[in-house]
Amino acid sequence: DAGVIQSPRHEVTEMGQEVTLRCKPISGHDYLFWYRQTMMRGLELLIYFNNNVPIDDSGMPEDRFSAKMPNASFSTLKIQPSEPRDSAVYFCASGHNTDTQYFGPGTRLTVL
Amino acid sequence: DQQVKQNSPSLSVQEGRISILNCDYTNSMFDYFLWYKKYPAEGPTFLISISSIKDKNEDGRFTVFLNKSAKHLSLHIVPSQPGDSAVYFCAASLGTGANSKLTFGKGITLSVRP
Numbered sequence: 001d002a003g004v005i006q007s008p009r010h011e012v013t014e015m016g017q018e019v020t021l022r023c024k025p026i027s028g029h030d031y032l033f034w035y036r037q038t039m040m041r042g043l044e045l046l047i048y049f050n051n052n053v054p055i056d057d058s059g060m061p062e063d064r065f066s067a068k069m070p071n072a073s074f075s076t077l078k079i080q081p082s083e084p085r086d087s088a089v090y091f092c093a094s095g096h097n098t099d100t101q102y103f104g105p106g107t108r109l110t111v112l
Numbered sequence: 113d114q115q116v117k118q119n120s121p122s123l124s125v126q127e128g129r130i131s132i133l134n135c136d137y138t139n140s141m142f143d144y145f146l147w148y149k150k151y152p153a154e155g156p157t158f159l160i161s162i163s164s165i166k167d168k169n170e171d172g173r174f175t176v177f178l179n180k181s182a183k184h185l186s187l188h189i190v191p192s193q194p195g196d197s198a199v200y201f202c203a204a205s206l207g208t209g210a211n212s213k214l215t216f217g218k219g220i221t222l223s224v225r226p
Contacts, residue, residue, distance in 0.1 A: 004155070041218070043201055093155070098205060099144060100158050101158070103156045105154055105155050
């Protein structure tokens, strides 16, 4: 298996632009997670899905952030409009349960 | 407020010696704890876990100790190897199931000197 696939690996954009991050989970995994990593706050859970249904989005910082999972093999995290404080590494992870999660390589987002 | 705290941001250890990485938590309802390891430009990978019904779990060179009364856990790596140099995240959850989720600490950067 190729593992969790994220794209793009790096994204540089200007403040106010829309950013879309993509994730393909490991086939057969029921859970999908989106995390954000920053120096100040570490690894924060933004939202997670079970069988394509959002279960907990309490970590989504504000309405500028949205996530979708239209099918079992694809999810997106969108930021609109983006701001410099959104700069971080965004990880997608998947798993058969909420404990042992398999992380993708991450997308490093820089908002200028 | 951080419910899982890794207060030391970094640790440097000589190869062959023991590495002890510490983690504290504030929520007494946490009952499952995990350590993840992360190399640069990669995502975290699961390393070892422990249930609250145990106080120790060992896997090769890695041992996790849990002290529930102190709300403290630690990861011991013996002997430490240069390939262990990475960021280590402590995580905790409220059991397993559809509504449990992992709460991570900020991570500790371990450097093992040859």
